[in-house]
Amino acid sequence: MPNWLKKRALLTPNRQAIIYKGETITFTQLYQAAYEMAGKLTSKGVKNKQFTAVLLQNHLDSAVILLALQLLGVRAVILNNRLTADELIWQIRDSNSVFLLSEERFLEKLSNISDSLPDLPIFKKEELAETPIEGPLIIDEIELDDICTIMYTSGTTGYPKGVIQTYGNHWWSATGSALNLGLHENDCWLCTVPLFHISGYSILMKSIIYGMKIVLHERFDVNETLNDIRKEQVTIMSVVSTTLTMILDYLQEERLPKSFRCMLLGGGPASLPLLERCVKKDIPVFQTYGMTETSSQIVTLSPEDSFRKLGSAGKPLFPSQLKIMQDGREAMANEPGEIVVKGPNVTPGYLNREKDNRKDFQDGWLHTGDIGYVDEDDFLFVLDRRSDLIISGGENIYPAEIEGVLTSHSAIKDAGVIGRQDDKWGEIPVAFLVKKAPVSETDIMDFCKEKLAKYKIPKKIYFIDEIPRNASKKILRRELRKLINE
Amino acid sequence: MPNWLKKRALLTPNRQAIIYKGETITFTQLYQAAYEMAGKLTSKGVKNKQFTAVLLQNHLDSAVILLALQLLGVRAVILNNRLTADELIWQIRDSNSVFLLSEERFLEKLSNISDSLPDLPIFKKEELAETPIEGPLIIDEIELDDICTIMYTSGTTGYPKGVIQTYGNHWWSATGSALNLGLHENDCWLCTVPLFHISGYSILMKSIIYGMKIVLHERFDVNETLNDIRKEQVTIMSVVSTTLTMILDYLQEERLPKSFRCMLLGGGPASLPLLERCVKKDIPVFQTYGMTETSSQIVTLSPEDSFRKLGSAGKPLFPSQLKIMQDGREAMANEPGEIVVKGPNVTPGYLNREKDNRKDFQDGWLHTGDIGYVDEDDFLFVLDRRSDLIISGGENIYPAEIEGVLTSHSAIKDAGVIGRQDDKWGEIPVAFLVKKAPVSETDIMDFCKEKLAKYKIPKKIYFIDEIPRNASKKILRRELRKLINE
Structure with a gap:
């Protein structure tokens, strides 16, 4: 496949790509910015196929850096910026990252990281602004099996594991979602979730693949959210129960604009009272189930079932499959068991974890450890994470x-x-x-x-x-x- | 990937799938009908991976047969029903087809075929209605590299060549198109083009992959076309210059309904006067360039450029690439040369034609033999199909x-x-x-x-x-x- 961002800039150069704090950038401008950033990284010695750690907050510049790494074919180890320095050091070591890209804001953490990893070159985005542009040698074609990103899962017990996400994983996630949610010319996705999580990163990928405008926020703020839904005519937003509750509380008697068509609700099972409040306020909620290992959603409720099957996460997206396993056999309808998934959006495995991979993946099926059941109409109901049981x-x-x-x-x-x-x-x-x-x-x-x-x-x-x-x-x-x- | 039709019936069982002569069939019903047909074919001895020739006219039953073959993983050699018995015999022999599925309507041709190929079992759909159901053993998962269909096109040599179309080719064609045209919940595609051509077959594939309603006609009839566009709220239709002209003539002072959003115009370059007539009547024409070898469109004009670049076929779809070659080098902007294409929707080659494949495919690039140029904004203008076509x-x-x-x-x-x-x-x-x-x-x-x-x-x-x-x-x-x- 052709290089995604370059192709997108070629196809729809003047369409709006990202809006961040009132600033708008088109796909051509985004490509040019990422191209220049790729040139700066090249002059710093960053190369194709290297693992490079990234510690950033949501910002237009961060999107540019993440896309520059894709242009170069560099594998981004995307770090959660809320972690402590010790936790970050652990992940940088575990992934054998050879560079760290970050920003002034994390100076204290960077200083601690530097003390522990004195040989690790750390580049702050503020100093990259002054770096000369060299080359860059951008990849013309993307191999879908190549590693695009590594994200560490929070891991309820023990040490976090680096989830490998290939270009293909991101591609199939984006197209599988479009086949379910549809794709409109005027679509605009509001991203208030972190780019360092798959929830945010997958929105950035959808922007490039769909040619869709996104509105990027530094963090979730209910006032800014409602403002931008109205001002930028946002049509889709990714939320979790907490943020959705805040939106509902804030709205009071008001309604969302008619153009808003999808509240994609992830991050664990939602309570029925919450969903019922949304029904009352005509908020089109699409419950979804997914995780870092499935490169965002893998199961989502279709539009026509959103009321009839309230509380369900829906059915697996077109390219994906699901089964419930109980005592080594497939469970019956309505019988709870472990949720097991398969599909081209599912990670090929954890980085440098041969043993975990053998345990968690069997014949291409990922054993999620989550508990749920599938009803007589094939709808998934997620009960809980096994460790929480x-x-x-x-x-x-x-x-x-x-x-x-x-x-x-x-x-x-x-x-x-x-x-x-x-x-x-x-x-x-x-x-x-x-x-x-x-x-x-x-x-x-x-x-x-x-x-x-x-x-x-x-x-x-x-x-x-x-x-x-x-x-x-x-x-x-x-x-x-x-x-x-x- | 999961079996497409089975998956679609699971995802959206009650959505309308096909409307044919006033009869409507949902995806569940379509799956059940194809499943039964697969059982009948199984009892006739038709098996996975066999090449089976198909000689049918546009009909609901034909769609069912084509989908039944997919359920079984049988490779369909789809014959053009306008060909003579001699031409058909040549293609059946060339593809080593082991069965022929057809219908009473083609009795005379079938009799001639039978005379020349006495060992070829021929099953007519009318007799299949009485055939008992056995099994069937349907494939649970689709391998994208497997051969789905063979369609013959002729070359300069005079003898037709069988174009291999894999499941992946059809998949990427459908998703590549959706990323360009968008995908709406209420989409409905009118198919008046033959199912034995990639133009028609690709609409059937889109129906399954998108979960989209299609209206199937036996043949193009301008009166029925306009009736159904209004009655069934058709949003997209595939046309060629001839049929588009007939629609324009018929419409006179009338307009198409607002819900109609895309007239996909293929089958060779269109004349500017025709396109200008469409502009005057607010008909949203999307010019496109494609062929059997690219599993339908590979280059299509995007919505925002349809007026500005009238006469252009647009830019290659997201997963695909294009270049113009002149004297062994890539042509400059506005310089005509041979159109050369690449992408996951492009055929892996011609069936049993090692020599042609070496000539036509170089490093994954298909040399189409068609002549065109790309302007300074990267828009393709097709000048002529292969000089003799x-x-x-x-x-x-x-x-x-x-x-x-x-x-x-x-x-x-x-x-x-x-x-x-x-x-x-x-x-x-x-x-x-x-x-x-x-x-x-x-x-x-x-x-x-x-x-x-x-x-x-x-x-x-x-x-x-x-x-x-x-x-x-x-x-x-x-x-x-x-x-x-x-």
Whole structure:
């Protein structure tokens, strides 16, 4: 295939590509900027097929750097900028990255990294502005099997693993999504999720492959989000439950513009009350299921099923497949088991992890470790991550379900549920709550008794100021566990 | 990848798939019908990877048969039903087809085929209706490199060559087109072109891959076309200059509905006056360039350029590439030369034609033999299809093939065939003959009727003393053209 960005600039040179803080850049300008950046990186010695770490925040320049690396065929090890220096050093070492591209903003972390890795050349984008342009030797054709990016998964236990994402993975993810969501001339995707996560990076890839405008924000801000949805006529946005809730709260009696056609909801199962609020406000929510290993969505609810199958993540995208495995056999309809996926958007494996790859991939099928079931109409319902599963007296308890109930209480802003060791039951669920109005533990218990089977009701409630979440807004349950043990 | 039709039926079971003569079939029903047909074919002994010839007219049943062959992984040698028995026999032999699937309508041709190929099992769709269902063993996964279809085109040598089209070729053609034309939930493609041509077959593939409704007609009829565009809210239609002209004439002062968004115009360069008439009537024409070897369009004008670059075929689709070669080097902007293309939608080669493949494909680039130039903005302008190619009502006619038939007549010493301008068909073939024994125009016409499909028969015959040839004995067709114009 031809080089993507170069091809896109050739096809639709004057279409808007990225809007960032009021600045608009066309595909030609984006290509020129990435081309110049590729020339600067070349003069710094960055070369095709090298692993190069990238530590950036969401910014137009960051998009340019990520695309420049693609022009050169450099493999980008994209680091999560919320990690500590120690965590970053671990990933840079693990991936054998030979350069680190970053920016002034992370000076303190960079200084710590430099102390531990004195031989690692670190280039800050601010100094690259002054670097002369050399060459560059950009790749004319892309091999779909080549490694494009490495992203480390948060990993609930043990050390993170680098997920290999090939150009083909990104390509099939983008086209598989278009075959489901459709592709309109006026489409514009709002990106408030980090570019260092697959949720954000995949939006950048869609921009190039579709020839679609994106609006890039440094971070999620509900006021800016609503402003830009209206001003830039955004048609699609990627959200998680937390951000969607904030949008709903902010909207109050208002509605989104008619041109807005898709709220792509990922990052774990959503609660039914939240989805019902969206239905009431005519917000077109498309629940989706995906992960770094599937280069973003792999299962998404189709437009025509979004109301009928509320709470489902939908069906696997056209190029992909799904099955539920239970005790080594394929589960029946409605029987929960491990979610196992396959498709050209699925990673070929983890970087330098032969053993994990053998365990997690069997005949091309990735064993996700997540729990779900497929109903009689082939719709996937994701129950929870296996590691989060609470087993109490032989009964399975899925925290997301309890959290959904808790956050539907008018006085509760946010909730996190984990299992606590218990002599009698093995584990019992306990809840961490953030209030938005005065409420007592007894009130909550009474509320739960109405909504939940007895064994699911949290046995203890802790009121805290904030639920710890990672950059993609997933609850950090291990942080909650620490709170109990303190 | 998962089996396409099965996957589509799983994803959007109740969406409308095909409308044929007022009858509507959903994707589930289409899958069930194709599944049953696959069972019938299985009980007749048709098996995975076999080459099986197909001689059908546009009909819902034909679509079902073509899809049943895909379910089984059978390679369909799709025959042009306008060909004579002799022409069909040649293609069946050349492809080593082990079965022929057809219908009562072609009884006379089938009888002739049977006389020449007594060992070839021929199954008519009418008798398949009574055949018991066995198995069938349908393929769960599609390998993109596997052969899906074979379609014959003629070369300069006169004998047709079987173009191999893989599943990947069809896939990339469909997705490449969607990335350019967009993909709307309400899209509906009108197919009045033959399913045995890539123009029609590719619409069927798009229906399955996109989950899109198509309206299938037996043949082009301007009245039915306009009726269905309105009644079924058709949004896209594939046309050639001849059919587009008929639509324009029929419309008179009327306009197409606003929902109609794309008139995809292929089958040779269109005249500027025709395109200007479309502009006046607000008909959104997308000029396109493609061939059997590129599994339909490879170059198409984007929406935003359709007026600014009137007459251009546009730019190569996202996954594809194009260059113009002149004297062994790449031509400059605006310099005409041979059109050379590359991409995952381009055939891997001709069936059993090692020599032709070496000549026509160099480093993955297909030398089309067509002449064109690329302007300073990278837009392709097709000047002429292969210097000798005659395009008549969207059908390709290769003079060498007709000349071969004519010179096989005992009274003909030499023959030359060229295209003559025609208001209705674009071009029609006319023949120049040198006699070696007395023979009348009627004798020749009768002789041709046995050997050549109707559209290939010369519409006028000129007897002359000598066919002008150059030193290497190649016919000087421009000299023949002068003779008509004198």
